[in-house]
Amino acid sequence: MGMVNAGIYMESGEDDGRKWNVTGWELGKEEYRELREPEGRIRVQLGTDILGERVKDGGIPQTPGLGGFLTSCASAGVNVVERGFNDGVRLGCGVYEFTVRDGVRDSVRERFLVDRAGRGELQNLRVVTGANVERVKIEKTTGLATGVVYRMDGEAKDREVRVKRGAGAGVDNGAYIKAGVVLSAGATGTPGLLMRSGVCGGCEIADLEGVGRNLQDHPVVGVVVEIEDKGGEEDVRMIGGVWERYRETRGREGKDQGVMGTAGFQVGAFLRSGIGEDEDGEKDDAPDIQITVFPRVTEPSFRDAEMSRPQTPGVVRMLFTVSLLSPTGRMRVTPTGQIVPEGGEYLSDMDVRKLEWGVEEVRRILGHEPMKSRVIKVSDPQVPSGPLLRNWVLKNAKGNNHWAGSCRMGNREDEDKGIVVDEDLVVRGTKNLMVADASIMPRITNGNVHSTVVLIGKKAAGIIANGIGGKREE
Ligand SMILES: Cc1cc2nc3c(=O)[nH]c(=O)nc-3n(C[C@H](O)[C@H](O)[C@H](O)COP(=O)(O)OP(=O)(O)OC[C@H]3O[C@@H](n4cnc5c(N)ncnc54)[C@H](O)[C@@H]3O)c2cc1C
Numbered sequence: 001m002g003m004v005n006a007g008i009y010m011e012s013g014e015d016d017g018r019k020w021n022v023t024g025w026e027l028g029k030e031e032y033r034e035l036r037e038p039e040g041r042i043r044v045q046l047g048t049d050i051l052g053e054r055v056k057d058g059g060i061p062q063t064p065g066l067g068g069f070l071t072s073c074a075s076a077g078v079n080v081v082e083r084g085f086n087d088g089v090r091l092g093c094g095v096y097e098f099t100v101r102d103g104v105r106d107s108v109r110e111r112f113l114v115d116r117a118g119r120g121e122l123q124n125l126r127v128v129t130g131a132n133v134e135r136v137k138i139e140k141t142t143g144l145a146t147g148v149v150y151r152m153d154g155e156a157k158d159r160e161v162r163v164k165r166g167a168g169a170g171v172d173n174g175a176y177i178k179a180g181v182v183l184s185a186g187a188t189g190t191p192g193l194l195m196r197s198g199v200c201g202g203c204e205i206a207d208l209e210g211v212g213r214n215l216q217d218h219p220v221v222g223v224v225v226e227i228e229d230k231g232g233e234e235d236v237r238m239i240g241g242v243w244e245r246y247r248e249t250r251g252r253e254g255k256d257q258g259v260m261g262t263a264g265f266q267v268g269a270f271l272r273s274g275i276g277e278d279e280d281g282e283k284d285d286a287p288d289i290q291i292t293v294f295p296r297v298t299e300p301s302f303r304d305a306e307m308s309r310p311q312t313p314g315v316v317r318m319l320f321t322v323s324l325l326s327p328t329g330r331m332r333v334t335p336t337g338q339i340v341p342e343g344g345e346y347l348s349d350m351d352v353r354k355l356e357w358g359v360e361e362v363r364r365i366l367g368h369e370p371m372k373s374r375v376i377k378v379s380d381p382q383v384p385s386g387p388l389l390r391n392w393v394l395k396n397a398k399g400n401n402h403w404a405g406s407c408r409m410g411n412r413e414d415e416d417k418g419i420v421v422d423e424d425l426v427v428r429g430t431k432n433l434m435v436a437d438a439s440i441m442p443r444i445t446n447g448n449v450h451s452t453v454v455l456i457g458k459k460a461a462g463i464i465a466n467g468i469g470g471k472r473e474e
Pocket of ligand 1: 005006007008009010131132133134184185186187189190193400401402403436437438439448449450451453
């Protein structure tokens with residue numbers, strides 16, 4: 001779960017737990033504290049600049065394009081967040097926190113599997129790589145998950161893993177069950193697995209219309225900005241010589257391997273457009289736009305177009321991504337695994353207006369010094385202003401790989417038909433079948449989602465240890 005990401009560590013927003021409204025899922029700060037060192041396993045630190053210097057608490061990075069952005073934010077009246085965005089204040093601009101350990105990106109695989117396996121703690125764990133799960137086997141009469149059917153890379157024959165039912169495990173006799181099937185194929189993968197297993201709207205085993213629905217992301221547009229490259233040390237720090245810098249600083253005491261210790265960027269902003277009300281119809285004070293600043297156009301979704309564009313001597317291009325934190329547009333996953341917008345539109349009218357606002361806010365901030373004197377053009381390719389901006393947003397909005405919500409969690413007693421899993425992550429209408437990934441989020445969180453996915457994994461482990469969907473051990 002959650003292996004691939006750029007390392008930005010962002011806990012849920014202050015109000016996300018209230019919006020989820022599921023018992024036991026308040027998403028409190030103390031729960032996240034248990035994930036990160038010193039209480040937990042993940043190491044989190046503020047981003048480093050390209051020279052590998054750690055940004056001091058509340059400091060402005062040395063790198064001119066990035067530090068320059070923060071200074072311009074401050075002159076544009078945007079709050080500068082003192083220490084990451086996880087310390088109580090999210091609204092404003094600042095330096096991101098990353099999951100980094102000794103200058104290398106930290107990963108859940110290393111911390112939760114490799115470390116523990118190295119200490120001989122995971123004797124009962126067997127990992128099968130290259131396995132593609134076709135479906136879960138579920139008994140029609142009881143709804144009991146008895147195993148999974150899978151195929152190995154390139155093989156045509158089905159293989160099977162059966163759930164072992166140990167002594168004392170039971171189904172309807174009130175005893176707790178420790179053995180079961182836990183799906184973690186992600187918000188775009190898990191719904192298809194359930195559909196192929198007889199669990200979906202109109203399906204035979206469990207008729208759950210919410211499977212695959214309510215899919216959300218943080219849709220994003222990218223504003224490319226041409227910056228004057230004056231040459232000289234200052235600019236080398238900002239844009240060039242990244243690999244050389246990495247090699248120079250690698251392993252040097254006090255250095256954190258620069259961009260290799262982050263994802264090549266370090267600052268961003270959480271802003272509030274003030275447009276509209278949230279979908280519950282209540283006023284919402286949470287930020288609704290996230291801007292991320294890339295010293296070069298390195299973000300994969302935008303890099304290909306950049307590579308085919310001619311480079312101009314004396315000019316470098318930075319990328320400012322503008323993403324929507326609380327989209328009201330919804331998508332769904334089809335039985336064939338396609339992602340299609342509900343109602344035909346990926347973005348609602350309000351979503352588009354917020355993204356337009358975010359683009360204009362980038363322009364406004366860059367209109368303040370020190371960025372103002374460095375910017376040659378916003379943007380290449382041209383981003384229009386005024387009424388044309390709407391069409392530009394609609395044409396250029398992309399997915400952000402933050403898929404969530406397609407197997408929505410809700411309280412057991414809640415009769416809402418869109419709910420797929422209960423507060424113990426058990427799939428409704430089944431027994432000992434759980435989902436533990438981003439698909440269970442009722443609403444996407446107010447920022448990068450990975451830390452919340454890890455939190456879901458941790459809570460799932462606690463549930464399994466206590467007995468899946470059964471009576472809790474006293
Ligand atoms: C390029 C990128 C950068 C990102 N950067 C950040 C970031 O900086 N910070 C952040 O907070 N979030 C980031 N994210 C988002 C974050 O990584 C995801 O939200 C998170 O990984 C989702 O976790 P998950 O467990 O729901 O799904 P995943 O991590 O997608 O895990 C699902 C797994 O199931 C496997 N699978 C699917 N179907 C099957 C099947 N049928 N059989 C067997 N296996 C199957 C998939 O191969 C995958 O390994 C990023 C995502 C991407 C792609």
